Amino acid sequence: MKETKYDCIIVGGGITGVGIARDLSLRGLKLLLVEKNDLSEGTTGRCHAMLHSGARYVYKDKEAALECAQENKILLTIAPHITEPCGGYFIAVNSEDMDYGDIFRTECEIAGVWCEEINPQTFLSKEPNCNPHTIRVFKVNDGYIDPFLLTYYNAYDAQLHGATIKAYTKAERLLLDGDTIIGIECFNVLTKRRNKYYTDIIINATGPWSSYLEKDLSLSHPLKIAPTMGTLVVVKDRLVNGLINRLRPPGDGDIIVPSHNSVIVGTTSIPVEYEQLDTLRTTPDEIDYILTQGEYLVPTLKKHRIIRFYSGARPLIDSGASLREASRRFDIIDYEKEGYSGFLTIIGGKLTTYRLMAKEISDLVVSYLDIDAQCSTADQPLPGGDRLINKERFEEILKVDKKTAFDMQFKWGTFYKEIFEMCERCMDPFSEPNIPQKICECENVTEPELSWVRERLAIKVLDDYRRRTRQGMGPCQGIFCYYKLANLEAKHTEKTHAQIMNELKIALQKRWKIQYAADDVLKRQIKLSKYIYLLGGHLK
Amino acid sequence: MKENNEPIEVSIIGGGFSGLYLAILLKMKGITCEIFTSGTGASQFWVGTVDFLDYRQNRDLERSFKEFQKEVPHHPYSFFPFSKIERSFTYFFSQFPDFKMFTENEKLINRPVLTSLGNLKPCIGIWHSIFHEFQYLTKESTVILVDFSEFFNDVMYLVAKNLHDTFACSYRILNLSFKTIFDLIGENGDEISIKDKLSEYRIASFFDTHSSMATISILGNYIKKEIIKQFPKLDMKHVDFILFPPILGLKTEKKIIEELSKLLNLKCKELVALSPSLISKRFDSELNEKIKSLDIPLHKNYTFIDFNKDANSKMWWKLKFMNKKGDLCNIHSKCVVFAVGTLFQEGPFANVEDFKEIFNKNLLSIPISKISPSYELTFHNGQGSNIFVAGSALFSFIESITEEDEIKYGTGLGLSILTSTQIAEELNRLK
Numbered sequence: 019m020k021e022t023k024y025d026c027i028i029v030g031g032g033i034t035g036v037g038i039a040r041d042l043s044l045r046g047l048k049l050l051l052v053e054k055n056d057l058s059e060g061t062t063g064r065c066h067a068m069l070h071s072g073a074r075y076v077y078k079d080k081e082a083a084l085e086c087a088q089e090n091k092i093l094l095t096i097a098p099h100i101t102e103p104c105g106g107y108f109i110a111v112n113s114e115d116m117d118y119g120d121i122f123r124t125e126c127e128i129a130g131v132w133c134e135e136i137n138p139q140t141f142l143s144k145e146p147n148c149n150p151h152t153i154r155v156f157k158v159n160d161g162y163i164d165p166f167l168l169t170y171y172n173a174y175d176a177q178l179h180g181a182t183i184k185a186y187t188k189a190e191r192l193l194l195d196g197d198t199i200i201g202i203e204c205f206n207v208l209t210k211r212r213n214k215y216y217t218d219i220i221i222n223a224t225g226p227w228s229s230y231l232e233k234d235l236s237l238s239h240p241l242k243i244a245p246t247m248g249t250l251v252v253v254k255d256r257l258v259n260g261l262i263n264r265l266r267p268p269g270d271g272d273i274i275v276p277s278h279n280s281v282i283v284g285t286t287s288i289p290v291e292y293e294q295l296d297t298l299r300t301t302p303d304e305i306d307y308i309l310t311q312g313e314y315l316v317p318t319l320k321k322h323r324i325i326r327f328y329s330g331a332r333p334l335i336d337s338g339a340s341l342r343e344a345s346r347r348f349d350i351i352d353y354e355k356e357g358y359s360g361f362l363t364i365i366g367g368k369l370t371t372y373r374l375m376a377k378e379i380s381d382l383v384v385s386y387l388d389i390d391a392q393c394s395t396a397d398q399p400l401p402g403g404d405r406l407i408n409k410e411r412f413e414e415i416l417k418v419d420k421k422t423a424f425d426m427q428f429k430w431g432t433f434y435k436e437i438f439e440m441c442e443r444c445m446d447p448f449s450e451p452n453i454p455q456k457i458c459e460c461e462n463v464t465e466p467e468l469s470w471v472r473e474r475l476a477i478k479v480l481d482d483y484r485r486r487t488r489q490g491m492g493p494c495q496g497i498f499c500y501y502k503l504a505n506l507e508a509k510h511t512e513k514t515h516a517q518i519m520n521e522l523k524i525a526l527q528k529r530w531k532i533q534y535a536a537d538d539v540l541k542r543q544i545k546l547s548k549y550i551y552l553l554g555g556h557l558k
Numbered sequence: 559m560k561e562n563n564e565p566i567e568v569s570i571i572g573g574g575f576s577g578l579y580l581a582i583l584l585k586m587k588g589i590t591c592e593i594f595t596s597g598t599g600a601s602q603f604w605v606g607t608v609d610f611l612d613y614r615q616n617r618d619l620e621r622s623f624k625e626f627q628k629e630v631p632h633h634p635y636s637f638f639p640f641s642k643i644e645r646s647f648t649y650f651f652s653q654f655p656d657f658k659m660f661t662e663n664e665k666l667i668n669r670p671v672l673t674s675l676g677n678l679k680p681c682i683g684i685w686h687s688i689f690h691e692f693q694y695l696t697k698e699s700t701v702i703l704v705d706f707s708e709f710f711n712d713v714m715y716l717v718a719k720n721l722h723d724t725f726a727c728s729y730r731i732l733n734l735s736f737k738t739i740f741d742l743i744g745e746n747g748d749e750i751s752i753k754d755k756l757s758e759y760r761i762a763s764f765f766d767t768h769s770s771m772a773t774i775s776i777l778g779n780y781i782k783k784e785i786i787k788q789f790p791k792l793d794m795k796h797v798d799f800i801l802f803p804p805i806l807g808l809k810t811e812k813k814i815i816e817e818l819s820k821l822l823n824l825k826c827k828e829l830v831a832l833s834p835s836l837i838s839k840r841f842d843s844e845l846n847e848k849i850k851s852l853d854i855p856l857h858k859n860y861t862f863i864d865f866n867k868d869a870n871s872k873m874w875w876k877l878k879f880m881n882k883k884g885d886l887c888n889i890h891s892k893c894v895v896f897a898v899g900t901l902f903q904e905g906p907f908a909n910v911e912d913f914k915e916i917f918n919k920n921l922l923s924i925p926i927s928k929i930s931p932s933y934e935l936t937f938h939n940g941q942g943s944n945i946f947v948a949g950s951a952l953f954s955f956i957e958s959i960t961e962e963d964e965i966k967y968g969t970g971l972g973l974s975i976l977t978s979t980q981i982a983e984e985l986n987r988l989k
């Protein structure tokens with residue numbers, strides 16, 4: 019059998035990797051992307067879901083700030099279905115913050131980032147849950163973005179343009195021919211098989227894990243990554259309509275982002291070791307600290323239930339400077355300088371600027387391969403994003419309730435048509451036409467949506483549904499929907515019962531693992547879940 | 559409720575299965591008691607089996623139990639001689655004929671039932687209607703599983719897949735619709751739904767009020783017709799069972815299932831429920847009816863918050879409760895039984911620090927390293943306190959039992975039955 023050779027292989031299925039995959043496949047390259055877990059399961063899926071306006075970076079890094087401002091506009095037009103231009107505010111709650119206001123305004127002007135001072139009273143009428151002692155407010159263009167679907171739509175488009183995407187495939191070893199990198203050996207964690215893939219160029223887009231692939235090379239300047247962990251706490255109820263930032267140089271616990279029916283509060287910055295990256299542990303103290311800081315923005319924050327929390331790692335390059343000051347811009351490392359050809363690492367940046375990062379490295383790739391192909395990602399809408407489909411339309415076509423329609427409008431865009439067809443298909447043939455069955459009551463996820471992602475967005479195991487649909491992300495921690503999901507998996511796939519039980523166990527254990535740091539209410543919830551599945555259902 | 563200075567003989571805190579069963583046992587021995595309970599408990603989620611050592615497939619329970627006693631000596635089970643265990647269970651099953659006890663040569667055994675996830679779980683008894691006759695399944699058998707299109711809480715495909723994987727039998731999923739059933743019976747489905755969705759509880763109550771022979775035969779004919787329509791090639795000779803989700807009534811499921819079996823000439827059975835389960839409602843209402851007929855006072859929405867030695871009599875306890883409105887009230891009691899479960903504990907039990915504090919100030923140390931065989935708490939000086947702990951609540955009181963042990967080693971109705979029996983005997987002895 020002849021080995022297939024790819025024009026380019028990308029390692030890492032976070033937003034950076036899939037962004038590159040899309041860019042290059044739109045330029046006509048034949049490529050492969052490998053990701054060791056599910057796409058977006060790394061830093062991308064653990065971020066704050068914030069579509070930066072750039073305002074947060076004006077003080078420290080004007081270049082990055084301007085990039086954010088520009089990419090923000092582009093993403094709102096190419097991905098209207100998974101972004102929300104809800105706007106953001108920088109608010110001052112004490113005199114120190116108040117004084118920073120003047121600097122903030124000047125810095126925004128210099129950076130070219132839009133901001134406008136507004137009356138605190140006007141602000142409070144729009145954001146009644148925010149601190150009544152707010153004394154100064156600037157409005158900015160921050161927005162919300164779904165980091166998961168952003169990743170899946172990029173990957174889906176790449177696939178539509180011929181790319182091969184392999185999730186649950188870990189790149190283990192670079193294959194070298196002298197000083198030239200010619201391919202990569204991978205391990206499929208589901209089938210437990212090893213395979214070799216060949217190519218001219220490998221792009222290492224593994225975020226905080228970037229130094230791993232360098233192990234096969236002897237380098238005079240190996241990458242020095244100083245990962246810092248950031249924690250985010252998801253609190254029940256959509257307490258704010260726009261993003262709320264503290265008016266001060268970036269610090270801990272000073273942003274609140276509205277996301278579906280909850281808010282995400284964060285974050286922190288704690289140095290961690292490479293060995294900890296796969297098992298980042300949030301501490302109860304950190305959660306309390308974040309919420310205490312968050313209370314300056316929304317005073318009633320602690321009265322609301324914590325739904326979950328998670329930590330991600332920023333892949334900062336150790337430059338000796340203080341950690342938060344390390345550049346927010348990104349780096350492209352070409353190993354040609356070290357005497358190896360065919361290997362590039364891209365690291366840093368932000369979710370908001372992924373497209374620009376992908377463009378820059380893709381330009382480099384096509385020039386290496388001597389191909390004349392332009393980047394088209396700035397005006398090619400992402401799949402489903404041709405135009406905005408509002409919630410009324412979802413209500414009308416899919417016959418779902420208002421709450422479900424509200425959630426759907428941030429997910430499917432013009433795919434509503436396919437989901438509608440799915441609707442008719444998932445109805446049992448002998449029952450009358452009906453409204454789609456809601457499988458996850460907390461996050462309003464219906465059966466046709468689950469069927470659609472199964473067919474279109476490459477589901478491998480049960481846990482994959484969650485990131486694509488938000489199934490199981492709500493207050494009940496998936497207690498009352500995972501068994502229904504497992505039942506649908508039994509109905510629609512060839513998987514054996516034992517296989518499904520194994521996947522169910524892994525998915526639930528991921529939900530349960532936060533129990534050690536949970537508060538009493540969340541602990542009890544997780545314990546009930548264990549009773550239901552382990553005792554009632556005898557899941558072993 | 560009026561405050562009363564006359565002490566109650568025994569106050570039971572917690573109205574889950576443990577508390578209710580204990581009250582019944584006490585009353586039958588002529589001991590007066592009252593129950594105070596705050597709300598939901600694990601008992602409202604119970605799915606229909608009586609578990610005892612459910613991690614052991616081994617059918618020889620006596621041997622398993624001896625091994626278990628060595629393995630987990632601090633477990634609340636470990637104080638029982640096996641003969642006593644058999645006696646307690648046999649008595650329980652004799653009191654509640656709606657259960658079926660699993661025995662072989664008159665010895666208690668573990669037998670598997672299908673759980674709601676399709677797994678096989680060993681248990682010593684089940685609610686009567688649940689399917690357990692696996693010995694009749696062969697390669698040639700076919701099982702029909704009923705999937706009601708408006709009932710979202712069933713998992714027929716999952717169950718069917720494991721039946722097929724384990725017993726190599728074939729299966730068919732029969733799609734039925736409640737809407738059609740209501741139409742056939744001439745009922746308006748709207749009243750049974752909440753916000754466009756049929757409520758499980760209301761469906762079950764619907765069957766309770768429509769269990770006449772005429773209605774059951776309409777249902778039977780509908781099922782017959784649908785089987786022919788949906789599986790035209792199926793040879794009914796090979797069909798052994800037809801399995802329903804457990805929603806055919808809260809009281810009349812026995813009758814409906816029997817009559818349907820006759821009409822269809824097929825064995826009809828129910829599957830174990832999903833949570834929160836309707837089977838638990840059936841047993842709960844049976845217990846409650848017994849409590850009522852025995853005239854045992856049951857105070858709902860009373861949350862225990864604190865207790866002290868009674869100033870009037872050193873022998874009594876003064877218990878403090880809060881009702882739903884936030885009003886406080888005091889009760890005097892000679893003996894107290896905590897049957898507050900582990901999952902839905904309210905008041906001081908919801909927080910470890912509060913919990914420790916109120917017991918320690920009464921010279922009772924919590925959590926304890928070892929409980930006495932009568933489940934009575936002792937003072938620091940080793941004397942009995944007249945305070946007992948029953949059922950799954952024991953796991954919160956015993957230090958060395960972790961949450962993993964709790965789930966792994968079979969907390970369940972078995973523990974409720976055994977501990978309540980033991981405490982009732984002890985209180986009888988003290989009387």
Ligand SMILES: Cc1cc2nc3c(=O)[nH]c(=O)nc-3n(C[C@H](O)[C@H](O)[C@H](O)COP(=O)(O)OP(=O)(O)OC[C@H]3O[C@@H](n4cnc5c(N)ncnc54)[C@H](O)[C@@H]3O)c2cc1C
Nearest residue numbers: 030032033034054060061062065066068189225248369370
């Ligand atoms: C707490 C926090 C909050 C943030 N909030 C925001 C925000 O609100 N807005 C914003 O714009 N940005 C935010 N960021 C930044 C943003 O999340 C990251 O810049 C972005 O997600 C990085 O994507 P990536 O693809 O480079 O890395 P990752 O998403 O980490 O992707 C790397 C992938 O490589 C995979 N991988 C690793 N090793 C291998 C291997 N050997 N083989 C195969 N695959 C491998 C990993 O599993 C992982 O999926 C935040 C970051 C943090 C830490």
Ligand SMILES: Cc1cc2nc3c(=O)[nH]c(=O)nc-3n(C[C@H](O)[C@H](O)[C@H](O)COP(=O)(O)OP(=O)(O)OC[C@H]3O[C@@H](n4cnc5c(N)ncnc54)[C@H](O)[C@@H]3O)c2cc1C
Nearest residue numbers: 572574576596597599600601609862899904949950970971
């Ligand atoms: C999903 C699930 C499925 C299960 N399936 C099975 C099964 O199939 N077979 C089996 O054998 N077992 C099963 N079990 C376990 C079984 O249901 C429990 O072990 C049993 O019901 C425990 O009963 P209990 O009375 O000890 O506790 P609970 O039922 O929890 O009762 C405790 C009661 O105390 C009350 N209470 C709490 N705090 C206070 C207070 N401060 N003041 C007053 N009242 C208070 C609560 O409101 C509650 O009513 C299952 C459990 C769950 C959760």
